Amino acid sequence: MYASDLAALPVRFGAALRHRRLFHPSGALANGELVRTAFEGEGLPMQSSRVVARVSKGVGVPGGIPDVAGLAWRIPPPGDLSSCGPWDVLLASTLAGTRFLLAPATSFAAATFSSLMPLRHRGGLWWVRATLTSSFSGGLDLDAVRTEIETRGMDFTVEQASGWGEFRPLARLRLQHVDPSSDDIAFDPVLHTHDEVRLAPGWLADFRRAAYRRSREGRGAQ
Template identity: 35%
Template sequence: MPSLTLPTLTSPAPVAKVAEIPAAALRGAFAIGARLRHARVFHPDGLDLAGRLHAEPEFEALFGSGERAVIARLSKGTGTPSGWPDILGLAFRVLDHDDKPWDFALATTGESLVGRLLVTLTRGWGSARYGSLVPYRFGGSNPIWIFAEPDPGQPSSASIADLAEHLRDNLATFRLYASGLGVPRQHIATLALRLAEPAEQRTDYFDPMLNAPQNVVMVPKAIGRIREIAYTGSRRGRGEGA
């Protein structure tokens, strides 16, 4: 049976040049959206978290060994009322093997070949399945998607209030998986999160394009470029720096 092996940490292969994106128009559209709703366009409602990531031994070459410090955010993608179903998000920043920030921005998706490319509405935090939507290339590896599966004890609703209440006495844990085309998923790390303390480091912005190891890229690059422009527009609409 084929298996997913540790990505080779070499320089990424050259990527073909993509067509120029109308950046100003796209950035402006997201800036207007953020101003109208007085919040970020993506995932406006969420909780700031902190915790630890523990990599499986064969993936310590990527994340480093032992417990790695993490800051994170669990959020609702469109901000539906109360516990209504929504596109849920899990974003986190971990220090990589060189102690540099590595950001992940995951949303609820399917895991089939088609489903992993599409965001999906989810009824609750406990039933959510998060995916990277866009695959990664680790050095010269084939495209690999990252997934996160929550522990079943998380709330069955998609309410931020229910999640906050749960986190007052419990950790939110996740098993991180990697999966390529035609190969089974492989457990790469475990993530344990809690509510962040007021004095702890936190961020309102996770950028998987900017904050990643040099030999790790999201493909195709055109998708990443669109994502970067949209995030920039949303920040400017909220009066934040680029």
């Protein structure tokens, strides 16, 4: 057993006890659209496509109690390339002005969502962040999120930064319809990634890979 697998065992036990994800157990699943706004070839290869996305709470505390806010979306493989899998992008709320310090948010509207780890692409390191740009007064209420998505939609601006440079527009993300099928899609940013993109550093990516696998094992998900 690798050290990363051993370190991730508590995640499996926690997921088994909760019968759901240990982290970000509560979420609103939706269908939407990602529209690239950056020039082609500029930065990360994130292309326009239909996506499935999830707005979530990290601990799953009730009501409006501050919690780590989460945003994830899955980009399907381009065209009919069966050799390529989906690309999962996972972001979480961070302390203002930082890229990797997790912090609770008081509302989804006030959160700055970050990739927490840089993405290695063609020899460079890129960060991703997102903010909600449409109006939303529901705080951290996931039922309010579902209602908002279904009635008016929710819009996010997605940005990218090279190294420690400034963030620039990458894409727009619009969530339009609540997906009633399931809220247990196994988003995994290490297992499901673009073939030219990898999370960095490698040792931390290995731990996250093991943690996501242990979480799926603990709750019996695929």
